[in-house]
Amino acid sequence: MKTDREKWDHRYSQETVQTLTPDSFLYDYQGLLSSGRALDAACGLGANSIFLAAHGYEVDAIDISIVAVSRLRAEATHRNLPIRCLVADLDNYILPKQIYDLVVVFYFFFSSFHCPNT
């Protein structure tokens, strides 16, 4: 049986187009954004991380998929955006306390067939 990482790596390996459109919720409420440190948990290809970094946040982007995180890292480097990309399993990764000004988690529990942003 495939692990979550294998399933998501496979999924992202099949995705040739990297959507950079943030989630509509984040887009609609961008007027509330400020600056500081943000966490994008289960970031996937990182459209929301990129959006937040472009709006002034230093972003920690975490996902279990090595493929997704590698692609996000390349995109962040290309755009010179302050996104720290980390491969980790959030089922057992211990997040630091009280360091983030903003935490976003979009569709962490969605199945691979219903990922809206990839």
Ligand SMILES: C[S@@+](CC[C@H](N)C(=O)[O-])C[C@H]1O[C@@H](n2cnc3c(N)ncnc32)[C@H](O)[C@@H]1O
């Ligand atoms: C439906 S996608 C959502 C991606 C992104 N948040 C978005 O809105 O485009 C779900 C994400 O959760 C990640 N994921 C699944 N299980 C995970 C786990 N245990 N730890 C970290 N990330 C996980 C997958 O790799 C995938 O990128």
